[in-house]
Amino acid sequence: MTKAVIFDLDGTLIDSAPDIHAAANKVMMHRGIAPFTLEEARSFVGHGALVFIERCLAARGRQAETALRDQLLADFLALYESAVHLTKLYPGVASCLDTLTKDALPMAICTNKPEGPTQAVLSHLGIDQKFEVIIGGDTTPKRKPDPLPLLETIARMKATQVVFVGDSEVDSETARHAGVPFALYTEGYRKTPVDQLHHDAAFDNFAELPALVQRLLS
Structure with a gap:
């Protein structure tokens, strides 16, 4: 056995929430979306990167913008692998x-x-x-x-x-x-x-x- x-x-x-939070705010602000608090970002974690981005957009009332979602997800994933220094x-x-x-x-x-x-x-x-x-x-x-x-x-x-x-x-x-x-x-x-x-x-x-x-x- x-x-x-x-x-x-x-x-x-x-x-890892501090690194996820920093990466998310970087890509959100690049697209003109207001940044999130650490606690907001922490509450969005758990179902993977796509759901995380969807929850970010929903919190800003922009969940229907699928093209924006896809852009943000690509931007976020590009940063995600090197987002380790605050973890x-x-x-x-x-x-x-x-x-x-x-x-x-x-x-x-x-x-x-x-x-x-x-x-x-x-x-x-x-x-x-x-x-x-x-x-x-x-x-x-x-x-x-x-x-x-x-x-x-x-x-x-x-x-x-x-x-x-x-x-x-x-x-x-x-x-x-x-x-x-x-x-x-x-x-x-x-x-x-x-x-x-x-x-x-x-x-x-x-x-x-x-x-x-x-x-x-x-």
């Missing part, structure tokens, strides 16, 4: 990943962030070698909360028992649809109260996660 841990990325292992690991993540490695638990990433920017930020933070499989928002035909990306991650890992770790409504639904135990990190980009989200365990400190994972896998 092969056990494994699969992580979401944005809002789970990393706080930080959440406290305790590095030590947690080291512990899981020592516990001989294979790890993977399943995120709605495009694969290129995902690889770039993991490399920038020096943790890319921790993960055996990386599935981005453009790796499979569907994105989370569809279960396909998570199921594809499991298949590529040849895992028979996994825990999925995430922070959001999207991750919760993905795990539920895939029938996979879900550990909810409560300090990420979640907007829904914890008790209203499907989860098998919740934590706010990454020092707790290795023991929690072992319990969910036992």
Whole structure:
């Protein structure tokens, strides 16, 4: 039996909202659109780059302008892969990943962030070698909360028992649809109260996660 841990990325292992916010404001202001606050940008994250841009436009009452949406998306993606310098690991993540490695638990990433920017930020933070499989928002035909990306991650890992770790409504639904135990990190980009989200365990400190994972896998 092969056990494994699969992580979401944005809002789970990393706080990338400052970089996403800066890139978004740069492309929006270039097109004459008023900039967003960091909290606005953070609230738009979760369903991938296209939905992020659509939410930006909706917040400015311009959601019907599909040509503008496509231009902004292209501009945003051109910046996205190098938008890594404001992104930080959440406290305790590095030590947690080291512990899981020592516990001989294979790890993977399943995120709605495009694969290129995902690889770039993991490399920038020096943790890319921790993960055996990386599935981005453009790796499979569907994105989370569809279960396909998570199921594809499991298949590529040849895992028979996994825990999925995430922070959001999207991750919760993905795990539920895939029938996979879900550990909810409560300090990420979640907007829904914890008790209203499907989860098998919740934590706010990454020092707790290795023991929690072992319990969910036992």
